[in-house]
Structure formats: structure tokens, C-alpha cells
Amino acid sequence: xxxxxxxxxxxxxxxxxxxxxxxxxxxxxxxxxxxxxxxxxxxxxxxxxxxxxxxxxxxxxxxxxxxxxxxxxxxxxxxxxxxxxxxxxxxxxxxxxxxxxxxxxxxxxxxxxxxxxxxxxxxxxxxxxxxxxxxxxxxxxxxxxxxxxxxxxxxxxxxxxxxxxxxxxxxxxxxxxxxxxxxxxxxxxxxxxxxxxxxxxxxxxxxxxxxxxxxxxxxxxxxxxxxxxxxxxxxxxxxxxxxxxx
Numbered sequence: 001x002x003x004x005x006x007x008x009x010x011x012x013x014x015x016x017x018x019x020x021x022x023x024x025x026x027x028x029x030x031x032x033x034x035x036x037x038x039x040x041x042x043x044x045x046x047x048x049x050x051x052x053x054x055x056x057x058x059x060x061x062x063x064x065x066x067x068x069x070x071x072x073x074x075x076x077x078x079x080x081x082x083x084x085x086x087x088x089x090x091x092x093x094x095x096x097x098x099x100x101x102x103x104x105x106x107x108x109x110x111x112x113x114x115x116x117x118x119x120x121x122x123x124x125x126x127x128x129x130x131x132x133x134x135x136x137x138x139x140x141x142x143x144x145x146x147x148x149x150x151x152x153x154x155x156x157x158x159x160x161x162x163x164x165x166x167x168x169x170x171x172x173x174x175x176x177x178x179x180x181x182x183x184x185x186x187x188x189x190x191x192x193x194x195x196x197x198x199x200x201x202x203x204x205x206x207x208x209x210x211x212x213x214x215x216x217x218x219x220x221x222x223x224x225x226x227x228x229x230x231x232x233x234x235x236x237x238x239x240x241x242x243x244x245x246x
Contacts, residue, residue, distance in 0.1 A: 013062035022049050023061060024069050027083040029239070035073070035080035038062065085237070086174065097137050100129060101144050113208025115228060117165045165210060167233040172200050177217075177238045181231040194218065195232065199240040205226075215243045226229040 024046050030036055042058045045051035062081060065071045070087055073079050111122040116154060130138050171178045179195045202213040210227040
């Protein structure tokens with residue numbers, strides 16, 4: 001539970017979506033104890049993103065971020081701000097029918113070759129995407145999906161019940177360490193049931209299966225695994241810093 005209060009000052013609000021995204025990225029790296037003032041945020045914008053605006057512009061956009069970003073503040077004169085590092089704002093993306101069509105084809109192809117947890121995510125993604133378009137376009141897109149023929153067969157792969165592709169994707173976006181058990185049969189019993197500290201370096205897909213290159217801090221080695229053998233995935237609050245991608 002946060003002790004801070006939501007930011008709101010409509011009289012002096014601005015809505016520069018790109019600037020607000022930069023501000024949000026900066027504030028996701030702090031918490032209530034290390035919250036930043038407008039001046040500190042401004043200085044980071046200048047040093048990281050070569051921001052050419054003024055402190056007043058930053059302050060006005062901070063005041064306009066409350067609803068979308070759940071911006072929180074603490075203190076007074078100066079006020080200090082922060083955002084929950086795992087909070088993700090709702091946003092709209094404008095796509096043409098052809099762009100949506102090719103995305104749906106990509107989802108269908110990946111779904112046809114994937115395993116349980118990923119298939120569920122892909123189905124939900126497809127449904128949400130179709131739900132946002134006008135009915136006449138939706139009808140055309142559904143027809144285009146019926147016209148699509150997949151060329152690969154779904155692989156017969158082991159999917160462990162605790163595997164959570166959502167957590168893996170979130171950890172990649174946030175660039176956070178995770179802990180997980182790896183059901184690698186080359187490890188001994190204790191090694192397979194050890195909560196290992198892992199940094200996800202790369203992700204790719206082979207026949208619909210999510211493959212991961214990781215750095216295993218438990219034994220200091222880089223490894224490649226199929227994500228289906230990861231159990232009990234938990235995202236830590238620690239950012240991945242100083243790990244080479246090789």
C-alpha cells in the first residue's frame with residue numbers, strides 16, 4: 001500500500017504522450033523512498049533523452065499523467081514523484097486493416113505451432129485486437145483468417161503446468177531478474193528444484209516454442225533453454241544490470 005497521493009492539477013496540465021512515456025520510464029526506476037523532484041526528472045530527461053524543453057513543460061506533463069500512469073507523489077516543497085515499476089499504462093494504437101491482417105496471420109501461425117500457455121495468450125490477443133475494430137472491418141478480417149492456411153504442425157512438447165509465459169514476457173519488458181526452477185534433466189535432483197536467479201538475455205521461437213538465452217547467476221553460466229521447462233517463475237524487483245549479452 002502506498003502512502004503517497006495521486007497527482008492532479010488540471011489547471012496546469014499538458015499531454016505530450018512521448019514526453020510522458022520518457023518521464024514514466026524514469027520514474028519506474030525509483031520508489032517512494034527515492035522519489036524524484038521535477039528538477040531531478042528534468043535533469044535525467046536532458047542527460048538520457050537529450051530533452052530540449054523546460055522544467056515548466058515537465059511539470060505540466062507530470063500534472064497530466066495521473067490517470068494514465070497512476071503517478072504518485074510524496075512530500076511538499078519540493079514534491080517528489082514515483083510510479084510502481086510494474087504498472088503499465090493503457091494506450092491506443094492506430095493500425096490499418098492491412099497491418100491488423102498481417103498481425104493476425106502472424107498470431108495464427110505462431111498459435112498453430114505453440115503449446116498450451118502461449119496458445120491461450122495468443123487467442124486472447126487475437127480476440128482483443130478484433131474487438132477494437134469496426135464491425136465491417138472485423139467481418140473482413142475474420143474472412144481473411146479463414147483464408148489463411150498454416151504449413152506447420154503443432155509440436156508435441158512437454159508443457160509443465162506451472163510454466164507462465166506471461167511472467168517471462170513481463171520480465172523481458174521490465175528487464176528484471178527472475179527466479180525459477182529449471183527442469184533440466186542434466187542437473188541433479190537438488191539442481192532441478194533450486195530457485196535459480198536468472199537474467200533473460202534473448203527470446204526466439206522454434207516451431208512455436210519460446211526459447212530463452214539466460215544468464216544463470218546461481219552458477220555464473222550462460223545457457224539456452226525452452227521456456228516450457230521453467231517452473232515457479234517469479235519476477236524480482238532487481239533490474240538486470242551489467243550482464244553481457246555475448
